[in-house]
Amino acid sequence: xTFKLLTSAxxxxxxxxxxxxxxxxxxGKYWMVVGSRQAVSHIDPGQSYDYSIRMMTLALYDGLVKxxxxxxxxxxxxxxxxxTSDDGLxxxxxxxxxxxxxxxxPVTAEAVVxxxxxxxxxxxxxxxxxxxxxxxxNIKALDEHTVEFTLDRAYAPFLxxxxxxxxxxPAQVEAxxxxxxYGKAWLAEHDAGSGPFxxxxxxxxxxxxxxRDDDYWKGFPYDSDDMGGVIxxxxxxxxxxxxxxxxxxxxxxxxxxxxEFDVVAQRPDIEVTSSQTLxxxxxxxxTQGEKMHDINLRKAVAYAFxxxxxxxxxxxxxxxxxxxxxxxxxxxxxIDMPRQDMDKAREYLAKTPWPDGGITLEYVYVQGxxxxxxxxxxxxxxxxxxxxxxxxVPLTWANMVARASSPDTSPDLMxxxxxxVSTDPDAVAIQYHPISHGxxxxxxxxxxxxxxxxxxxxxxxSDWDERAPIYAEIQQKIxxxxxxxxxxxxxxxxxxxxxxxxxxxTPIRMSxxxxxxxxxxxx
Amino acid sequence: xxxxxxxRLGLMVVMLLxxxxxxxxxxxxxxxxxxxxxxxxxxxxxxxDQIREARGFDEPLPLRFAMYIGQLARGDxxxxxxxxxxxxxxxxxxxxxxVELVFFAITIAIIVGIPLGVLAAVWQNRFPDHGIRLxxxxxxxxxxxWLGLMLQWYLALQLGWFPLGGRLGVxxxxxxxxxxMITVDALLNGDPSTALTALWYMVLPAAALSxxxxxxxxxxNRAEMLEVLGRDYVINAKAQGIGPxxxxxxxxxxxxxxxxxxxxGLRFGWMLGGTVLVEGVFDFPGIGLYAAKAAVSSDFEPxxxxxxxxxxxxxxxxxxxxxxxxxxxPRVRNQV
Numbered sequence: 001x002t003f004k005l006l007t008s009a010x011x012x013x014x015x016x017x018x019x020x021x022x023x024x025x026x027x028g029k030y031w032m033v034v035g036s037r038q039a040v041s042h043i044d045p046g047q048s049y050d051y052s053i054r055m056m057t058l059a060l061y062d063g064l065v066k067x068x069x070x071x072x073x074x075x076x077x078x079x080x081x082x083x084t085s086d087d088g089l090x091x092x093x094x095x096x097x098x099x100x101x102x103x104x105x106p107v108t109a110e111a112v113v114x115x116x117x118x119x120x121x122x123x124x125x126x127x128x129x130x131x132x133x134x135x136x137x138n139i140k141a142l143d144e145h146t147v148e149f150t151l152d153r154a155y156a157p158f159l160x161x162x163x164x165x166x167x168x169x170p171a172q173v174e175a176x177x178x179x180x181x182y183g184k185a186w187l188a189e190h191d192a193g194s195g196p197f198x199x200x201x202x203x204x205x206x207x208x209x210x211x212r213d214d215d216y217w218k219g220f221p222y223d224s225d226d227m228g229g230v231i232x233x234x235x236x237x238x239x240x241x242x243x244x245x246x247x248x249x250x251x252x253x254x255x256x257x258x259x260e261f262d263v264v265a266q267r268p269d270i271e272v273t274s275s276q277t278l279x280x281x282x283x284x285x286x287t288q289g290e291k292m293h294d295i296n297l298r299k300a301v302a303y304a305f306x307x308x309x310x311x312x313x314x315x316x317x318x319x320x321x322x323x324x325x326x327x328x329x330x331x332x333x334x335i336d337m338p339r340q341d342m343d344k345a346r347e348y349l350a351k352t353p354w355p356d357g358g359i360t361l362e363y364v365y366v367q368g369x370x371x372x373x374x375x376x377x378x379x380x381x382x383x384x385x386x387x388x389x390x391x392x393v394p395l396t397w398a399n400m401v402a403r404a405s406s407p408d409t410s411p412d413l414m415x416x417x418x419x420x421v422s423t424d425p426d427a428v429a430i431q432y433h434p435i436s437h438g439x440x441x442x443x444x445x446x447x448x449x450x451x452x453x454x455x456x457x458x459x460x461x462s463d464w465d466e467r468a469p470i471y472a473e474i475q476q477k478i479x480x481x482x483x484x485x486x487x488x489x490x491x492x493x494x495x496x497x498x499x500x501x502x503x504x505x506t507p508i509r510m511s512x513x514x515x516x517x518x519x520x521x522x523x
Numbered sequence: 524x525x526x527x528x529x530x531r532l533g534l535m536v537v538m539l540l541x542x543x544x545x546x547x548x549x550x551x552x553x554x555x556x557x558x559x560x561x562x563x564x565x566x567x568x569x570x571x572d573q574i575r576e577a578r579g580f581d582e583p584l585p586l587r588f589a590m591y592i593g594q595l596a597r598g599d600x601x602x603x604x605x606x607x608x609x610x611x612x613x614x615x616x617x618x619x620x621x622v623e624l625v626f627f628a629i630t631i632a633i634i635v636g637i638p639l640g641v642l643a644a645v646w647q648n649r650f651p652d653h654g655i656r657l658x659x660x661x662x663x664x665x666x667x668x669w670l671g672l673m674l675q676w677y678l679a680l681q682l683g684w685f686p687l688g689g690r691l692g693v694x695x696x697x698x699x700x701x702x703x704m705i706t707v708d709a710l711l712n713g714d715p716s717t718a719l720t721a722l723w724y725m726v727l728p729a730a731a732l733s734x735x736x737x738x739x740x741x742x743x744n745r746a747e748m749l750e751v752l753g754r755d756y757v758i759n760a761k762a763q764g765i766g767p768x769x770x771x772x773x774x775x776x777x778x779x780x781x782x783x784x785x786x787x788g789l790r791f792g793w794m795l796g797g798t799v800l801v802e803g804v805f806d807f808p809g810i811g812l813y814a815a816k817a818a819v820s821s822d823f824e825p826x827x828x829x830x831x832x833x834x835x836x837x838x839x840x841x842x843x844x845x846x847x848x849x850x851x852x853p854r855v856r857n858q859v
Contacts, residue, residue: 024694026694031694033693039816041603041605041606041607042606042607047607048561048562048563048605049563050563123569123570123573124562124566124570124573124574125563127570128565128566128567128570129565131567184607185607188606188607188608203697203808204606204608204613204616205616205617205808205812205813205816206689206690206808207693231693233689233693234806234808235688235806236803236804236806236812237672237803237804237806239672239675239676240675240687240688240804240805240806243675243676243679243680243687244687244688246680247679247680247683247687249686249687249693396555396818396819396821397560397819397820398554398555398556398557398560398819398820398821399554399555399821401555401556401559401560401564402554402555402556402559402821403554405556405559421565438568439564439565440564441564
């Protein structure tokens with residue numbers, strides 16, 4: 001006991017003497033510590049998802065296909081190849097015969113059928129992506145390694161959603177079912193997947209340990225066998241993340257401010273990555289609101305908005321939107337977008353019932369997000385020239401979602417980052433369809449029959465050559481009716497120590513989501 | 524004495540019921556739709572309604588309240604909409620961390636605050652008094668999170684003397700859980716080195732958390748000591764030639780300590796609820812962080828459970844302080 005006390009005292013002294021620790025091995029392996037803000041509420045691929053849940057499920061499970069690269073492409077994964085019938089209804093996937101779950105069971109067509117049925121029948125999480133075109137009884141295992149999906153109707157974006165449908169091991173899930181819950185309670189903290197990592201420790205709200213599966217059926221894209229795994233550690237404050245990165249307590253962090261990224265980038269042992277995302281930032285306009293239903297007022301505000309300020313707020317780490325679609329969205333075309341032009345703004349205002357202004361608009365943004373507050377101040381300043389007042393209302397995200405649920409409560413302007421879950425243009429276009437009304441990104445409540453018909457038409461066709469012109473028209477139409485002030489595409493940044501290798505970002509990932517598969521440590 | 528305890532415990536149950544009514548009402552009339560948030564941004568209306576129905580959010584408010592009270596009576600604190608986990612399980616995980624931190628912080632505040640209060644009174648209006656009063660004023664004025672950030676920046680990052688945050692190093696083994704308090708669990712497990720490490724991780728958050736309490740202890744203790752030192756029996760004791768240390772420690776402090784004790788009790792309850800900022804800065808996974816996350820997500824049942832537990836802790840510490848009063852001061856005991 002005395003010896004132990006002495007050694008711990010010595011350890012404390014050592015801690016005093018050496019502030020920054022370099023990368024260390026634990027049990028002969030490197031464990032990469034990732035500092036991020038958001039806890040992982042569960043790791044069940046069938047229940048709800050946010051970026052941290054998606055990051056975990058991507059590490060623990062495999063889908064038939066996976067998004068990789070920039071621009072993001074759908075790549076074969078558990079499925080080696082697939083065919084589609086001429087009418088676009090029947091999709092047949094061939095599975096990699098060597099794929100196995102973590103417990104050694106083979107990944108079979110039956111497991112795929114079970115996993116898809118599970119999500120559809122739970123009707124949670126990713127279910128919405130396919131629930132109106134795919135019925136559980138229309139998913140069939142043709143043989144051990146072939147699975148067939150028959151859709152209710154042709155649906156072009158089908159494949160683009162499949163990366164978020166992960167395959168679970170039915171044997172493990174069924175063994176842990178309680179009262180027909182499809183293993184929900186157990187899967188919340190345990191994995192039954194075939195992915196590159198297994199769940200080693202789940203310390204809710206503190207740290208989550210993903211052990212690398214050395215026998216992963218697909219292998220790893222690097223040679224080193226030294227990687228033990230990833231520890232996803234919750235570090236709430238950006239300043240703490242920065243400190244952890246600089247002191248070596250974290251190897252990779254995601255949530256620094258633009259200024260902090262610039263500071264850490266100065267260090268020779270830290271690398272900062274920067275890449276575009278699919279998330280667009282804009283001010284959603286309530287087009288059924290008391291004043292903003294007037295298209296001319298919407299145009300006036302759009303021309304008064306100071307777009308350059310947006311770029312300044314992000315230290316130039318952003319580009320202005322040149323379409324309602326992000327650059328990585330298939331079929332994106334450049335549209336002539338409104339830019340600040342006070343003369344034009346006044347012209348449009350003159351056509352409204354308030355030609356001399358004298359009105360007040362409400363701007364709602366996320367409480368505590370300094371960037372969004374600054375955007376509001378910039379808009380407030382621009383609108384003064386039109387004699388329009390801006391009431392800035394900070395709200396928690398929960399309250400913003402509640403406000404967005406009805407045209408009666410939706411604010412005139414709401415600052416929103418909208419992230420589509422697929423690169424198919426339908427994933428963005430659908431945000432301007434009545435089906436999205438009431439969701440946070442549908443707080444514009446835009447109703448335009450022509451636009452709705454175009455969106456409906458685009459998603460039914462399977463031939464891209466037929467779809468492309470429709471989406472070009474949709475983009476122009478959206479800008480014409482101005483349901484939002486189209487802002488910017490922010491560059492997503494990560495900072496990591498220089499011994500972290502293989503990090504790649506893909507625009508399809510949600511805010512601070514990371515694909516751990518290709519990353520390894522090489523001091 | 525027994526009568527006092529029983530009476531106070533009965534009163535606590537009534538007060539907790541009142542607290543439940545208030546928190547339930549506030550949580551349920553506040554804006555925010557937990558079902559939609561839990562379902563996710565892209566969920567269909569049908570998916571949202573499914574959650575609403577499964578969680579009983581579509582029932583009338585009075586019925587939901589009755590269900591909630593019934594649930595509490597069975598010892599069930601509900602389920603988090605987000606994690607799907609039982610709130611009792613979350614609280615069992617996060618509360619001990621906060622209690623451990625607060626105990627440590629209040630211990631620092633007492634050990635440092637009481638002697639400083641005494642010294643300030645003894646050397647009234649002289650140099651040490653000015654210095655100590657400066658600490659007291661700073662403690663009351665400096666925001667806790669700012670102080671936390673400064674301590675973290677200088678002592679952890681610049682000097683590297685302390686870890687940046689957390690309860691233990693990411694590679695440290697957590698001792699088997701008996702109480703959930705790592706220092707206690709490690710000692711019970713015969714592992715003083717882990718207990719020491721856990722203590723080391725708590726130094727900065729506890730220092731930040733203790734400063735307001737420390738300042739208050741100094742102020743109250745100084746004022747009480749000044750008053751007591753001016754009383755006849757102290758002057759009389761001095762005249763009898765009793766040594767100054769004995770006068771301060773035995774004659775004065777014993778009488779001056781009671782108001783300080785009451786204040787410490789109140790501070791304890793207040794600190795339990797006030798850890799959210801410090802826990803945020805130091806990523807100390809306690810009840811404050813848990814409640815803050817639940818609050819911004821409109822996750823009602825965890826918020827209500829945390830409020831009730833903190834309320835109960837507050838009332839309970841008050842009861843303990845009153846009992847301590849009764850033990851120390853015969854006049855109070857006789858009133859009972």
